[in-house]
Amino acid sequence: MASNRKLGIIAGGGCLPGLIAAACRAEGRPAHVLALTGHADPAVIAAADLPTDWIRLGEAGSGFASLRQAGVSDVVMVGPVRRPSLSELAPDLRTARFFARIGLKALGDDGLLRAVVTELESEGFQVVGIDQVLASCLARPGLYGGPAPDAQAEADIARGIEVARALGAVDVGQSVVIQQGIVLGVEAIEGTDRLLERCGLLARDGVGGVLVKLKKPGQDRRIDLPAIGTNTVTAAASAGLRGIAVEAGAALVLGREAVAAEARRLGLFVIGIAPL
């Protein structure tokens, strides 16, 4: 997916911004980071070793100016951003105008992110999906590593798909944990790590549960794709789970080989599923 168009990386939390930066370097693609204060991890951004501007979430005005000044053509938004309340946002003029137009109702769900995409494009940037930059990370169907799911695990995955789809349809969460047909937990904004911790405490005796992660139906592929990495596999094992199922062609598996190796080491399955 080599391109010479300069990539603007709008960076939220976690390791993904670093992986994108590494992919750009490997391809010799020019890139510029716009890191979100309070969301992006300074260590990850520093290690990315790219020209960087830091802005607050509410500073859309200076954000657009930074990207334009850096000569960015394409923009990718990566890494979780803790959804702020309006009072935390302290919007600048440009941001306030944006909210005045989309209305406050959209704050807090994908509606907001979709609106941000539209806004970036109205400023002349092309918004691309993480999966276009990191094509090798898009989940493929089939077993990544670990033992194949048995009949109970298959049933739990099916129940997980049903619940995740219902939630996704109202624009909430991407992850659920099911054990022996019991819905142990449903993710809202707390994140997958906390969901797994909680479900570890709620787990029943007998065979363990599964984590199911799907893209929301109708979710724009350019925003907030569900992702797992080796840390997800480790956390799932700590929570007593037997496996992880992610939506093939929609979720990201960060570090295919490392994830497969961790799955084998801990005896969990990691599988790409096609829920449609």
Place this chain on the structure above:
Amino acid sequence: MASNRKLGIIAGGGCLPGLIAAACRAEGRPAHVLALTGHADPAVIAAADLPTDWIRLGEAGSGFASLRQAGVSDVVMVGPVRRPSLSELAPDLRTARFFARIGLKALGDDGLLRAVVTELESEGFQVVGIDQVLASCLARPGLYGGPAPDAQAEADIARGIEVARALGAVDVGQSVVIQQGIVLGVEAIEGTDRLLERCGLLARDGVGGVLVKLKKPGQDRRIDLPAIGTNTVTAAASAGLRGIAVEAGAALVLGREAVAAEARRLGLFVIGIAPL
């Protein structure tokens, strides 16, 4: 709602079994408690001061025998029961026959409880709803106490209804917490207390959120109605919420006066809503 038919109280956790016992005593209605070991609170059951048998969840055979021997005609199921895994259940013969018929798939959701209702009725008992025994506790429309919800709170309630309905349609949860349009948390099996604790930690700056509790669409009124009491109001206040909305005609408000007083004391609204 006076009746002379002997009432069998199948008792799960919390205070509800005690409230039912008190209502029977006040009416002079004969009653017998079948308390579920590991779920019913021994102190509540002891205070109920009624003839009592204790059984494990898997002992349907002796449970039916107890109720029959006590001369019970009507049965009410009250108080949360932590959904067990099959290996925890250790079913007796009668219970195993039941599971062989309904299939294991139903374990863990209302499907199971609906099947238990059918099973009790096939044994000749009439299963009645808590709201038939505690009619005064059924939530009424309108404000119970505290300040009326403002426009933001109304919007949060509307979003909560949308999410709770979607979840309920796949037979999960009854409670969600929304703050300024952001879905802070969604309840699975962890219970409302833990949901509130978690949402307290996840809350954003600015005006607080609301707890919305609805009956699941299609939920049998005789099982597991959503309930709030003064402890719910206190916990909601600790989590920084501004109010609680419960489904009128479906949720239970345990101690109308006390709940209203606690709401006024803490400055939270408690309101019965008609979401249809």
